[in-house]
Amino acid sequence: MSKYHVLQDVKDCIGCRACEVHCKEKNSSGPGVYNCKMVEVVAPAGKKMRVDYVYLSCFHCKKPWCVDACPTGAMRQRDEDGIVYVEGASCVGCKACITACPWTVPQWNPETGKVEKCDLCKDRIDAGLEPACVTKCTTGCLTFTTPAKASQASRQAFAERIMKHRR
Amino acid sequence: MAEMKHTICGMCAVRCPITVHVENGRPVWLEGNANDAAMGKSLCAKGGATFAQRDDKQRPLGPxxxxxxxxxxxxxxxxxxxxxxxxxxxxxxxxxxxxxxxxxxxxxxxxxxxxxxxxxxxxxxxxxxxxxxTCGRNTHHASRSVYGMGRKDFAYDYENARHIVLFGRNITESLRVKEVKSVLKGLKNGAHLTYIDPRFSVTAGKATRYWQIKPGTDYALLLAIAHVVVDKGYYDAEFVERYVTGLDEFRTFLGPYTPEWAEKETGIKAKDIEAFCFQINEDRPKVIFHPGWMYTRYRDSFYASRMLHILNALMGSIEQKGGLFYVKGAKDAGKKGLKSIAGSIPAVKEERADGCGSxxxxxxxxxxxxxxxxxxxxxxxxxxxxxxxxxxxxxxxxxxxxxxxxxxxxxxxxxxxxxxxxxxxxxxxxxxxxxxxxxxxxxxxxxxxxxxxGFGRRQQCVxxxxxxxxxxxxxxxxxxxxxxxxxxxFKTLEDIWAFQLQDTDVSIEDFDAKGFVKLSQDAIWYDRDKLSFGTESGKIELFNQKLESQGVPSFIPYTAPEEAPAGSFRLLYGRCGYQAHGQHQNNPILSQLLDENHLWIHPEPAAELGIKEGDLVEVSSGDVTGHIRARVTNMIHPEAVFMLHGFGTQVPLQKRALNKGLADQIFMQGKLTDWDKAGGGVNICQSFVTIKPAVSQELK
CATH class of the missing domain: 3.40.50.740 (Rossmann fold)
Structure with missing residues (x-):
């Protein structure tokens, strides 16, 4: 898995889909391609009404099925940080990666006949910036972090709640 | 290296401050103008589709x-x-x-x-x-009737509020970036959020209390809330004593409007109304009743909005942290404002054709x-x-x-x-x-x-x-x-800017650094002991003598809304966060997010009509018929159906959006003359439609 983690605070997400648009704009992704996607989930009938939006992108696995499945070496993983990305020039559009991924994450661009996927805006990361979706999230519900930092932040917040309610 | 230019977004009417990066004349990156801390780099989906709009050829490219x-x-x-x-x-x-x-x-x-x-x-x-x-006029006139000031003369400090009350003000979808961030901060700080809407919107999902009110009965619920607040003394007696007139008339008027009465009208339980009123009494003065944004819905929306304005006064939330505050202008900062171009031209003496003012x-x-x-x-x-x-x-x-x-x-x-x-x-x-x-x-x-x-500038960036x-x-x-x-x-925009700035001590170069110029570095709050209002008495007038003399009663008794004829539904409409006013249904990116709207219908009537999720249904009113797919959900009140506004365009050159989805306004025959005589707004939620399964499941 890549050393990075995009954390979503579902409570603060309003399902406005700005993340999808910022991604599409930044990466000029093809029609119907969503490298990140806001998934709407609604409470089943009979339960208290509820709607949540869950941010789903690529997990950037440690041992990515897509990379193993790719016959041309187009699907790759960066040594330095584990980002899984596709090199468009080498993609032949066989869709093996789409089939192999347990979450069907790689996206199909019908115009180019090739696959696209989230690369965490690695050009921005290399320039010391954060992915487009995180940078411009309408409410700030997305955080670009690492699993260790996310864990620490969550524990810190929990500990502070204890302090707040201490008599 | 990219050049950074600060300007003002134009994708919707909110007009957020933004920053664009321009490289060799090309815009390459766009984000919120982080010089405005409340904005940060945030940008909504519509703003995010700016370059796509500029590159789009399916728009008029010459006269x-x-x-x-x-x-x-x-x-x-x-x-x-x-x-x-x-x-x-x-x-x-x-x-x-x-x-x-x-x-x-x-x-x-x-x-x-x-x-x-x-x-x-x-x-x-x-x-x-x-x-x-078709937007804020009822709220505006209601504000003038209570405060003698317009709806925009006050703003809301959500971040520090303890209770935010929204009657269909769908803050997360009819979206203002700074506002929604401020509301979410308020919620993080522990604010209650009560949301009232026949439709369970995204905002309802953020609420601590949601009431799926019977459509068209907002005014009844507000009368009952005001009844309890006044009857139980759940108001800021000191503030009311000092600044509010007409409480006795108001109390008498509210007499019959008990929570038990309102339960029958609205479907909201009397004990829940009581509990809500108890809670706002605990939470005041940091209580915000949003007086309505697009509150031109029902024939009594003006009076519903008046109640909301009045409740703010009763809460004592005016010029109050966590409540409402007067928006301050240049004068409050001891500075001169922008010179008005229109204000420098002699007044036109003719009567207005629409009769406003005559x-x-x-x-x-x-x-x-x-x-x-x-x-x-x-x-x-x-x-x-x-x-x-x-x-x-x-x-x-x-x-x-x-x-x-x-x-x-x-x-x-x-x-x-x-x-x-x-x-x-x-x-x-x-x-x-x-x-x-x-x-x-x-x-x-x-x-x-x-x-x-302060002042803000939209400048040409490309x-x-x-x-x-x-x-x-x-x-x-x-x-x-x-x-x-x-x-x-004027010959150039710079000429106009110079004209506007002539009495100020601000120069146009001052906008380069941040995109805006602040006239005060500190937040300006008025002395709460010396507030004044724009009414004739200078007080907050619950009973407005001047309006009464012009034929507009301060209080009107409640009349239940027209019931939907058998087999019909009240047609409601609204917005999502990534479209606004039908402007961007054809945008190359935004059209991909949602190409057609759906008809929300409650499972019970849907079952009676034999309509299942995703079915194509026929919507009719008089001789107008259209087709749309059904979304069967308990998130809409059984007496109403709902669709997103702005779809079903008939403009052939909008090729991505042409005939996709259905337009609501076509079912509002005869409603151009159905308007609120007191508030002026068009009553847009007063139309009924019949629904049945479409004969063919193919979209026509």
């Missing part, structure tokens, strides 16, 4: 002159010179015969309207209107009432109207009944549309003058009122890709050709 009949879509591309000559020669004839008053304009409105108002004054017309008759003395004349102007146009009463400028407004989808509107529009000799996009209304015009996309144009400077007042012009260029040139240059003696 167009109508060839065939109106609405037929036969256009001839003409030069700007020919377009201007055509318009000026028509206008000269009209003005010579009927006077300048025969020209009207409906404008989207907003902070850059001063120049358009100046243009109308320069040609001698009093008939400038904004879009507000037949309707209690209506604000600054924004007018478009539906009343349509009526004047139809009847040539009080005088003939012959020409209509539509500036970035789309009345054919914003107001009800496009068939009736077209019949009335056909009485005009000239319709000019100034817009970035093809709209239904532009398509019906005689001339389309395409405006530059907002990154390609500057605008006049805007006043930014608030706790820290060159226009097509044969389009900025709005200011269009109106200056038209004024010049009509011989009105003396009133608009």
């Amino acid at each position: 167009l002159l109508r060839m065939g009949k109106r609405g037929e879509g036969q256009w001839r591309e003409v030069s700007w010179d020919e377009a201007f000559s055509f318009i000026t020669s028509k206008l000269e004839g009209i003005i010579a015969e009927h006077g300048g008053r025969a020209v009207m304009m409906s404008d989207r409105g907003g902070p850059f309207a001063d120049l358009r108002q100046a243009f109308m004054k320069a040609i001698g017309s009093p008939n400038y209107m904004n879009h507000d008759c 037949r309707y003395p209690y209506f604000d004349t600054s924004g007018g009432m478009l539906h009343l102007a349509f009526d004047a146009l139809d009847k040539a009463d009080p005088y003939p109207i012959k020409a209509y400028f539509i500036h970035r407004h789309n009345p054919l989808i914003a107001l009800p009944d496009p068939v009736e509107q077209r019949r009335i529009l056909d009485k005009l000799d000239l319709i000019v549309s100034v817009d970035v996009n093809y709209s239904e209304s532009a398509w019906y015009a005689d001339v389309i003058l395409p405006e530059n996309t907002y990154l390609e144009r500057g605008d006049i400077l805007r006043m930014e009122k608030g706790l820290k007042p 060159v226009p890709l097509n044969n389009t012009k900025a709005g200011w260029e269009i109106y200056l040139e038209l004024a010049r050709r009509l011989g009105k240059e003396e009133y608009l003696p």
